[in-house]
Amino acid sequence: MLIKECKGYELEKEKSNTSEDFFNRSEVTFVENGQEKTLHVLYVRYFDELFQEFTPYNQDPVINLGNHDVYFKDLVALVCLLKNPGLRSRKRLYINAKNEFASYFQDINFNKLPEVFQCIQQNKGFELISPLEFILQSH
Template identity: 40%
Template sequence: MKINSFTGYELEKEQSNSPEDSFTRSEVTFEVEKETKVLSILYVRYFEKKLNLHNNPVCTLNEKPVYIKDITALLALLKNPVLKNERRIYISEESEFKLLFEDITEERIKAILSDVSKTGWASLE
């Protein structure tokens, strides 16, 4: 699976009574068998705050800060390759969100991002 890009962003309100500004979307674009796909994960921003990861860079890549919202979908895809067949996932439970980062150290994240940056390929092995 070739990783083309990954990013994350905080949603903004489109209507005054909308709860959108409480959510974050993380996306990863990848290729499987020469087909480009996008996996989008939507989750409650509060989960980042509970893990003490909100607005704190996890690491840097090419001198640019990388935030948890940037890599959530990437880590989900690498941890669970069956997600390559999904387009959108909504994480509604904090425990489910925490599982994405279980056994993933900062050094491992740096190694994954370095691999993606250099070759476009990554794995958790």
């Protein structure tokens, strides 16, 4: 699987009676078996304020690659896909429970994430051999 792009953004209200401004969307675009797919993860924006609870990151942007900053919302969909490879067949994931959201970040090897964004930044994409490379194995 080739990871081509990871990005996140805050939703803005399209109409005054909607609640889009309470949510963020994170997307990961990848190619598998010659087919390009995108997983859209919609989650409660409040979780962005809590990421220190379930990641080793202390501030946003969480990764600095010199001329490119990676924000927490840019990596949410990637982490979800790594943690649950079954999401490859889905287009959308909606998370509104803090414990469910936090569970995706449990046992993730955060030291390997900059490598993914570095490869994407260089327009090569990241060749994912196995999602297990990103999961910390307990001994």
